[in-house]
Amino acid sequence: MTVPAYSSFTQWYSEGRLASYVRTMKSPGGILNLLEAEQPAGDMSDPAVPDLILYQDLLGGSRVSGDMGGGRFDVTSEKGGFFLAAPNFANTVMVDARHQLRSLSFPTAQWQKVLDEAADGRLSLERLQVNRGLFHSPSIQSALRNLWVLCEEEGAPSRLLARAAGCEIMAELCRLSGAPFAPARGGLASWAERRCLELIRARLSEDIGLDELAAEAQLSPFHFARMFKQSVGVPPRVYLTRLRLEKACELLELTDLPVTEIAQEVGYSSNQVLARVFIKHRHMSPTDYRRAVRDPVRSIATQ
Template identity: 40%
Template sequence: MTDAAMRFGKAPEELARILDRAPPIMGDALRGETRLTGRWGHGALHDRLPGMEGHVVITYYGDPQDIVWRVGQQRLAGATRAGTITIIPEGHDGRWDIAGPINVSHVFLTRARLQDCADQLAGGKSVELLARVSFDDPVAARVMEMLGREAAAADPSARLFVEQATDLLCTQLMRGHSSFKALEPAVDRRGLADWQVRKVTDYMRAHLDESIGLDRLAGLVGLSRFHFCTAFRQATGRTPHEWLVTLRIERACQLLAGPELSITDVALAVGYETPSAFATRFRKQIGVTPTAFRRAL
């Protein structure tokens, strides 16, 4: 093992120091010294965690608990809900206050593994992850759930699946939680207010199976179509169409997790008139077809 890998291996040890039990690392290290845990649980936490080498990504299961992370002057708070993730970027220290007990799974990512993805998506530019606490991302959370389940399997096909799913997770982190393309509101606050973004988002979620026009969305917040598009992008960093597509695909992932609906029914439920149009968009967003995604669950 390289010196860097040995230092990265201390990340689980640092967590074990402040938790009531050590993270149960599963299987051998993956490419780039990536390590995984399955689903496990620990108690409440009220302690300071020093900066670690490598990134830690966490998802949650079971009943929600309050969680607060204080990093310098920044306070990040949320609840440990299913479908959310927490990201501790490399070198970020801070005080954690987490009610317990909670059920979690972890992915320990080296900078090198994430940079492999950056080399393809960002032309090799250095990419930094954003600190997140219980941030809504059903796609990343679902991938992590699959990783935790498959990591214990010993057959070669499981190893291949885990490596590919880890690449998918890295892509999702790059797209939604990094300096490459952040989903956070823009620093320039001349755009929509938070309540306006929530109102538009709630409307989109309630009408995913319909054709949603810009005029209707603009009317929800009392703006012209032109000013709405500009203000929405200033507030979210994305166009209304990009935002809607993300919500549709996230909902599709949730529906695909159950056996009740066919691929065609899922496509119609999230606003796509044909399975082929749905499959094309799904693959572009997630990296695999809806059929492959469902088969892997």
């Protein structure tokens, strides 16, 4: 193990020699940190940082060699494929062509306890078995894509969304590493489901965390996220977006509150964020929705 030269992966990519290659960086509350970079061929090694780092190759076709904490490898990358770098390890990576990557880092202070819960203390972030070169995972690919879309829509996902997405990805990393945990069976107890859904509704305008909801249900965040999906039918991130939209629609229909105020009431940072979410899910702006539900005849006539 190497003593970290930087306090985080984000700091390294903000201040280190590769900083100029970063195209987009998103840091939702330090729970998860995402960035996208376009880098040339050559030495792309990173110093030790106290983060578990998941890299996704967006182009493929590069020869990648080095050691990310699980032993040396020499592979040809594939579009959508992943590499995993162990925390507190100064990795060595050589790439023979220009490449584009998306990175997701898990600060160890935030995630070691979650991993302990997921794998019953039998795995550490340093010893996940998939940090030995290229690997594939459709479920991680889907979760990362969804998380990136959320970032594009909302700027930085709420603590609930970031933690829930991280739990989805961590569960798959554990499964790929042979972690001895059983698939989620059954959901939340009826009293726990009721109290958690009431809490989300009551604090919709706040940045409520997954940890708080899990504590309400007397569960760990990792197991709560999995059991929530079993009970409600969708992950917490999907349910929260659905609830925010329902509340926004209600306020647009029944009140004269400005759109900016409605956005804040449902937990979005601005009316622009609400507009992006509305256009994606309702295929119209909040203002157009208000006009349509209040005066449907006139709305149809103007189309």
